[in-house]
Amino acid sequence: MSQKLLRLQEEANNVGLQINVAKTKEMRSNTPNNQDLYLSNRAIERVDEFQYLGSMVHSDGGTEKDTEERILKAQRAFGMLTPVFVNKCLRRILRIFWPNQINNEELWRRTSQNRIDIEIKKRKWGWIGHILRRPHKDIARQALEWNPEGRGARGRPRNTWRRTVTSEAQEVGKTWGEIKQTAQNRIKWKHLLEALCPTKG
Numbered sequence: 001m002s003q004k005l006l007r008l009q010e011e012a013n014n015v016g017l018q019i020n021v022a023k024t025k026e027m028r029s030n031t032p033n034n035q036d037l038y039l040s041n042r043a044i045e046r047v048d049e050f051q052y053l054g055s056m057v058h059s060d061g062g063t064e065k066d067t068e069e070r071i072l073k074a075q076r077a078f079g080m081l082t083p084v085f086v087n088k089c090l091r092r093i094l095r096i097f098w099p100n101q102i103n104n105e106e107l108w109r110r111t112s113q114n115r116i117d118i119e120i121k122k123r124k125w126g127w128i129g130h131i132l133r134r135p136h137k138d139i140a141r142q143a144l145e146w147n148p149e150g151r152g153a154r155g156r157p158r159n160t161w162r163r164t165v166t167s168e169a170q171e172v173g174k175t176w177g178e179i180k181q182t183a184q185n186r187i188k189w190k191h192l193l194e195a196l197c198p199t200k201g
Contacts (some may be wrong), residue, residue, distance in 0.1 A: 001037060002037055002038070003008045003033075005037060005039060006039075009039060009040075019039060019040075021039050022038055024039060024044050024045075025044065025045050025046070025047045025050050026044045027046070027047055027048065027049070027057065028045070028046070051069075055069075056068075056069045084176060090108075090111050093111070094111065113173060116194050118197050118198075121168070121196065121197050122193065122197040124165075124195075125192075125193055125196055125197065126193065128144070128165065128179075129189045129193075130146070131144050131184045132183035132184075133178070133183055133184060168196060169196075171189065171196075172192070172195045173198055174192070179192075
């Protein structure tokens with residue numbers, strides 16, 4: 001890692017850039033190596049967590065911190081959007097006012113709207129299909145299919161994004177290998193999405 005860091009510094013210097021040592025952090029996960037990293041004769045600060053591209057990354061590989069951060073951000077965002085709450089707007093569009101009442105399921109059915117959890121799941125699987133149709137050398141596909149090396153922590157495995165996706169595929173009788181194969185055929189993939197993300201019933 002020290003050699004790679006020095007190589008990065010050299011390449012940056014070649015194009016007139018400098019690495020800010022004060023802003024550079026290092027994080028380690030499941031490694032016995034305890035040797036400090038240095039840049040410009042200064043030790044790089046070691047941390048257990050840091051924020052990267054809006055996500056909280058933790059040394060234990062878990063997503064609890066990131067989930068908590070995102071929930072707080074979502075709560076603040078929804079609080080700001082209270083005056084234009086979706087269901088209230090839909091009821092106004094359909095001219096449904098008190099004392100007339102219908103439940104949310106019927107409201108969504110009349111306006112052809114999906115539940116938010118179904119819409120999130122639908123977009124997630126649409127993205128997965130798009131990535132799986134890319135070449136094997138594509139960096140996004142490699143990231144999607146990458147399995148980290150090393151032993152996991154003791155106890156029950158954490159519920160990761162990949163495990164969640166695999167579990168959802170198993171609900172419709174598909175393995176990850178079958179998912180990758182189906183993604184290459186857009187028509188079959190469309191039928192799979194309908195099974196994974198039912199919008200009716």
